[in-house]
Amino acid sequence: MLREYLRLFFSFLRIGAFTFGGGWAMISIIEKEIVSSKKWIDREEFLDLLAMAQAMPGILAVNIAVAVGDKICGKRGSVFAALGTILPSFVIILCIAIFLTPETIKNNETISSIFKGIRPAVVALIIAPVITSAKSAKINIKTIIIPIGVALLIFSNIPYISNPILFIVLGALGGAYYSKKANPK
Amino acid sequence: MSIYLKLIWAYFKIGIFGFGGGYAMLSLIQKEVVASGWITNNMFTDIVAISQMTPGPIGINSATYIGYVVTNSVWGSIAATLTVVIPSFLLVLYTSHYVRKNKDNKIIKGIFLGLRPVVVGLIASAALMLMNRDNFIDYTWSIAICVTSFILVYYTKIHPIYIIILAGIFGYMIY
Numbered sequence: 520m521l522r523e524y525l526r527l528f529f530s531f532l533r534i535g536a537f538t539f540g541g542g543w544a545m546i547s548i549i550e551k552e553i554v555s556s557k558k559w560i561d562r563e564e565f566l567d568l569l570a571m572a573q574a575m576p577g578i579l580a581v582n583i584a585v586a587v588g589d590k591i592c593g594k595r596g597s598v599f600a601a602l603g604t605i606l607p608s609f610v611i612i613l614c615i616a617i618f619l620t621p622e623t624i625k626n627n628e629t630i631s632s633i634f635k636g637i638r639p640a641v642v643a644l645i646i647a648p649v650i651t652s653a654k655s656a657k658i659n660i661k662t663i664i665i666p667i668g669v670a671l672l673i674f675s676n677i678p679y680i681s682n683p684i685l686f687i688v689l690g691a692l693g694g695a696y697y698s699k700k701a702n703p704k
Numbered sequence: 705m706s707i708y709l710k711l712i713w714a715y716f717k718i719g720i721f722g723f724g725g726g727y728a729m730l731s732l733i734q735k736e737v738v739a740s741g742w743i744t745n746n747m748f749t750d751i752v753a754i755s756q757m758t759p760g761p762i763g764i765n766s767a768t769y770i771g772y773v774v775t776n777s778v779w780g781s782i783a784a785t786l787t788v789v790i791p792s793f794l795l796v797l798y799t800s801h802y803v804r805k806n807k808d809n810k811i812i813k814g815i816f817l818g819l820r821p822v823v824v825g826l827i828a829s830a831a832l833m834l835m836n837r838d839n840f841i842d843y844t845w846s847i848a849i850c851v852t853s854f855i856l857v858y859y860t861k862i863h864p865i866y867i868i869i870l871a872g873i874f875g876y877m878i879y
Contacts, residue, residue, distance in 0.1 A: 615769070635879045
């Protein structure tokens with residue numbers, strides 16, 4: 520069992536060390552690490568965990584780690600997954616805080632040119648799961664309006680409307696209503 | 705009241721009221737830590753810049769950094785980082801256990817069925833929001849990197865970590 524925990528911990532340590540650009544950028548890496556290569560969970564389950572992680576407050580990347588860790592190895596698994604996700608950035612930022620000033624990092628030409636290359640790649644890492652998740656959500660001609668509408672409404676930055684939580688609540692209510700209508704008891 | 709308690713209280717609030725992840729939480733973090741007079745607005749901008757140049761979630765980065773600056777001790781970093789994580793940790797754990805216990809419930813099944821297309825839209829909106837001049841500094845190499853990375857991550861079995869490393873090396877060579 521300890522081996523399972525450690526595998527989970529090191530998987531999320533790798534994920535945490537290479538997550539640039541926030542929680543959504545983790546999805547591609549988690550899909551490779553957890554879903555396709557180790558087959559710890561299937562794609563549909565992963566999508567449901569993502570929905571839950573996003574609906575909760577707090578840091579998305581950690582929420583995803585907790586949900587996936589718990590699914591695979593239970594409560595203790597979620598602790599290992601969360602620690603793995605946090606540790607790389609904790610150590611790096613602590614070193615910067617102790618040994619460097621923000622200016623040394625900000626004005627470092629090497630780091631800045633490396634990141635000019637990484638940032639567009641991170642965007643690609645978020646575009647790819649749009650398509651893979653659309654497939655596992657079995658999006659069809661009739662339902663494709665939902666993700667497109669949600670994406671555009673959030674992107675357009677309208678006060679009160681462009682809020683992910685609003686669409687999560689609407690999606691949950693819609694799903695609950697539909698399930699009652701489809702299976703009347 | 706000790707500075708540690710103030711720090712823990714501030715990050716507890718960020719952890720429990722910060723919805724939407726990452727950059728959506730920024731204004732809340734800013735309000736808590738700049739208004740407390742712990743750091744200046746300029747320092748906050750620096751922390752955001754550093755977060756963009758280091759791995760990891762910005763919520764963690766800011767907690768670790770500000771925790772250290774405010775207390776001048778590693779314990780401050782640990783305290784702030786743990787308090788920003790623990791509320792949502794417990795919430796996610798509790799919710800996922802509840803969901804698993806009731807996974808055959810028709811309404812819960814329906815809820816997740818309704819959520820799936822929404823999550824696809826949320827990921828798409830995250831991608832759309834990142835397509836800006838901060839991430840695409842030109843119309844040539846930036847777009848070439850993005851398209852190549854997409855092809856590699858979507859059509860091949862190459863691990864995304866290698867794609868990030870390659871993109872970093874490439875950026876170092878051309879910029």
